[in-house]
Amino acid sequence: MVSSKSVSMSSSLRRLLAPAVATGLLVAGLSVTSGTPASAAPPPAQVRQGPAQADEPWLDREQPAARRARALLSRMTLAQKVATIDQNSGTGVPALDVPPIRSIDGCCGVTGTVPTTAMPAGIALASTFGPAQARSYGRAIGEEAYKTGFNSIAGPTMDLLKTPFNGRMWESFGEDPLLNGALATAQVNGEESNDVWAIPKHYNLNNQETRRGHVNAQVGERALNEVYTRPWEMMVQHAKPGAVMCSFNRVNGRYACSNARLMRNTLKGRLGLDGYITSDFDAGHGFGDYAAGLDVSGPTETWAGAALVEAVRNGVVPRSRVNDAAFRVLYTMIESGVYDNPPPGATTVPAPPQPTIDQATLDEHDGLAARIGAAGAVLLKNQGQALPLAADDLDSLAVIGADADYYIAGGGAGAVANPANLTTIVDGITARASGVDVSYSAGVDSPGLGDTMPGPAPVPSGSLAPDTGSGDGLRGQYWTNPTFAGAPFATRVDTQVNIRTGIGSDFSSTSRVSGIGSPLNLAPMSARWTGTITAPADGTYRLSLSHLGTARLYVDGELLIDDPGSTYGTQDTAVEMTAGEARDVRIEYVADVANQFNGGLNDQAGPMIRFGWTMPDDALAPRMERAVAAAEDADVAVVVVRDYTSEGSDRGTLTLPQDQDRLVRAVAAANPRTVVVLATSGPVLMPWLADVPAAVQVWYGGQAQGRTVASTLFGDVNPSGKLPVTFPATEAQVDRIGARNPFRHLNIVNPTDRYEEGVFVGYKGYDKAGLRPLFPFGHGLSYTQFRYGNLQLRSTGRGQRAAVVATFRVRNVGSRAGTEIAQVYTGKLPRVTSPRRSLAGFARVQLEPGAATTVRVRLDRRALQSWKPRRDAWVTARGGRSISVGTSSRDISLTKRVRVR
Structure with missing residues (x-):
């Protein structure tokens, strides 16, 4: 089943890349290597039959989509046009066979109610630097969306990373505009090869989750266009998405979904979006949004549905604007193939239960998830060739780390909560290390959304006991009022006092840690925790409360901390403790700060409190002691560290949560053959890096993460991933x-x-x-070595037609086959304040030992230009500049100068 769009796009892509097909390399960031074989297209579900009648010209498939859409629009009433632009909750127009818009979140896999393939996170896909991989990734997501009854996919997430604290960075493609745009283009093209359309998000400058519904991104025109809009330009022009989602935040004072300059002038005007613009979840702000360029508002129908019909009749919204919006949606439905071949149940109202996906498709996509996860694994350090491991040389191996035996993923709308075929890291290593005694110890508690808050690590569950109830932790009592009045709304044993509410805790969580949920997360509340705390060693402990809102700490009945928490912060107190001695502890908390509950989950801080401690340097909590003992008894220790981040909640710190730095140091001291596997959303601090011989970044690896990790550690796959984001050495x-x-x-x-x-x-x-990061952008090691040489540059054209092609040789000088990602950077532009180095192209090169190849990369044209605000246009910077080739932004092998005319 091939849509009209997939045919036209594939042919145009072939024309675009024709000069490079023979080399099998890459042009301007678009891969032309042979990727994963295309998934079989889903079978027809509800194909419309019969020839078009003269009075039904919109059924004539031989006609262009725009002509068909105009004919269909001409037969619609105002109410039908408004029904066509109903966001994800309408009926469509049954009389004209127009299905309702039915979208599903799908940045990294379809987030449906039935089992679907949890793909590696977007940041892992970005680490492949592979458009071919991204297209296969998108194709799998599109096929599963279609088979589960959806006609559109909210994704990919194109939020370019301004800050490493971004709570949603795991969904995105990193910090570089060219890489972001190239992979988004490929993913959208893959998704839309399945008779569905993509809705890339979030346009524009959705670069933080904190107060995302009201934050004002104040940005200059040059940065807006060169950095943040550039990926959207690439994606819109080379993938032709069916729609684009505008974001919650404001840009230079105006909300993104109310911003005519962003939507009408830039996205639809200069960039040439033919599809429609839809709001993020209730990100609209009034009927004026339509004049600014918004086409679909919702899902709450404050400015849609019957209210919009009335607004048109009263002259508040121009009828021409609704006509244009409906035309754009109809055009998208026809161009994508959805109108002619809708997904199963797409025209049934209300929507039927989601169909399950056949096992053959799930199995195929599971294999794809494993291959992409392996391609995105980044070997950060490998001192003394500590990796790869050889099972034949091992008798025992200790896997250590919270959730190494669990699904490691982020939270929020993009989280695939029901993976079809999960392989945990413990499962993957155990299966691969046949004949090796593999043990598992958690070492620390599992992280939850509370761990995104800064402050000392929470007191571990093994050191706490409730005064009533069973298990480790403290008895928690919760009231739906701020005065502890009446009977508690809920009582339970909390393993830790480490509470933060939000989308990734209460609604779309993949963490083992339970949130407190509604109504406690939506209005002023109070809570009390009681029980005992027991120290694992003699010494001085600094007990702490990190919180927003009033908090009090009592130890043995004595009030030690009493703070109103008018702003988030930490208070601590020194307490002398004796090993094994239980001390009574009581914590009282009231979420009572002004503005703590305002703006819903998009903006409010909500309840936030953590009971933490700082232990003596030589102390280890009981669970950590058991993990260290397991490491001492093993030939090799693999420590899996992770964070938990989510939509709606930025990280307050880059420190690993749950005292995992202490865990790594203790294990490394016990076993010199310690390998650290980082299953994180992005950069973290690594104060223990010098203590371990090897470290591998595997991100949130999706359902096949266990096999990804095992194949990388044991050398079945030679790691080739490169960092799409810089890892800072310090938060400073x-x-x-x-x-x-x-x-x-x-x-x-x-x-x-x-x-x-x-x-x-x-x-x-x-x-x-002039800062030296912990790991630079583009960094990634291999089990083999590559050598570069013979850089040649060719400049053609003049002015806006100027182009530069770089040609160079890459040789595998090691003993293993491997894939290298060659990166081409431009230097400073002449007469323009510009970066020292900017990514201008890249190529994935696969070589056998001793083999060499010539690589040809056509530099992205925007890398030769700068945005001139006075001219409101891109202008080529004429003159000389350096062109460099290397393995990262800081590891440069070849440099030459070229003159652009």
Whole structure:
């Protein structure tokens, strides 16, 4: 089953890439290597039969989509046009066979109610630097969306990463505009090859989750266009998405979904979007949004449905604007193939239960998830060739880490909560290490949304006991009022006092840690925790409360901390404790700060409290002691560290949660053959890096993460992933480059984030500030070695037609087959304040030992240009500049100069 769009796009892509097909390499960031074989297209479900009648010209499939859409629109009443642009909750127009819009979140897999394939997170896909991989990734998501009855997919997530604290960075493609745009283009093309349409998100500058519904991104025109809009330009022009989703935030004072300059002038005008613009979930702000360019508002029908019909009749919204919006939706439905071949149940109202996906498709996509996960694994460090491991040389192996035996994923709308075929890291290593005694120890408690808050690590569950009830932890009592009045609304044993509410805790969570949920997360509440705390060793412990709202700590009946918590912060107190001695503890908390509950889950801080401690340096909690003992008895220790992040909640710190730094140090001290596997949403601090011989970044690896990790550690796959985001050495470095933590906006109702760094985002900011990050953008090691040589540059054309092609040789000088990602960077532009180095092209090169190949990369044209605000246009910077080739933004092998005319 092939839609009209998939035919036209594939042919145009072939024309675009024709000069490079023979080399099997890459042009301007678009891969032409042979990727994963295309998934079989789903069988026809409800194909419309019969020839078009003269009075039904919209059924004539030989006609262009625009002509068919205009004919269909001409037969509609106002009410039918408004029904056509109903966001995800309408009836469509049954009389004309127009289905309702039915979208599903799908940045990293379909988030349906039936089992679907949980793909590696977007940041893992970005680490492949592989458009071919991204297209296969998108094709699988599109096929599963179709088979589960959806006609559109909210994804990919194109939020370019301004700050590493972003709680949603796991969904995205990193900090570089070219990489972001190339992979988004490929994913959208893959999705839309299945008779569905994509809805890339979130346009534009959705770069923080804290107060995302009201934050004002104050950005200059040059940075807006060169950095943040550039990926959208690539994606719109080379993938032709059916729709684009506008974001919650404001841009230079106007909400993105009410911003005519962003939507009408830029996205539909200069970039040429033919499809429609839809709001994020209730991100509209009035009927004026339609004049600004918004086409679909909702899902709450404050400015849609019957209210919109009335607004048109009263002259509040121009009828021409509704006509255009309905035309754009109809055009998308026809061009995507949805109108002629709708998904199962697509025209049934109300929507029927989602069909299950056949096992053959799930099995195929599970294999794809494993291959992409392996391609995105980044070997950060490999001292003394500690990796790969050889099962034949091992008798025992200890796997250590919270959730190494569990599904490691992020939270929020993009989270696939029901993976079809989960392989945990413990499962994967155990299966691969046949004949090896594999043990597992958690070492620490599982992280939850509370761990995104800064402050000392929470007191571990093994050191707490409730005064009533069973298990580790404290007895928690919750009231739906701020005065502890009446009987508690709920009572339970909480393993830790570590509470933060939000989308990734209460609604779309993949964490083992339970949130407190509604109504406690929506209005002022109070809570009390009681029980005992027991120290694992003699010494001075600093007990702490990190919180927003009034909090009190009692130990043995004595009040030690009493703070109103008018802003989020930490108070601590020194307590002498004796090993094994239980001390009574009581914590009282009231969420009573102004603006703590305002704006719903998009904006409110909500309840936030953590009971933490700082232990003596040589102390280990009981669970950690058991993990260290297991490491001492094993030939190799694999420590899996993770965070938990989510839509709606930025990270307050880059420190690993749950005292995992202490865990790694203790295990490394016990076993010199310690390998650290980082299953994180993005950069974290690594104060233990010098203590371990090897570290591998595997991100949130989806349902096949266990096999990804095992195949990488044991050398079945030679790691080839490269970092799509810079890893800072300290949080102070992040401040230095202007990417300050948005968590600081927690108490501000209408914050402003000033983009003072301009175009110097990510690695470009580190270069400008002269800072040495922990790992640079593009970094990634291999089990083999590659050598570069013979760089040749050719400049053609003049002015806006100027182009540069770089040709160079890459040789595998090691003993293993491997894939190298060659990166091409431009230097500073002449007569323009510009970054020291900017990614301009890249290529995935697969070579056998001793083999060499010539690589040809046509530089992205925007890398030769800058945005001129006075001319409101891109302008080629004429003159000389350096072109560099290397394995990262800081590891450059070849450099030459070229003159652009």
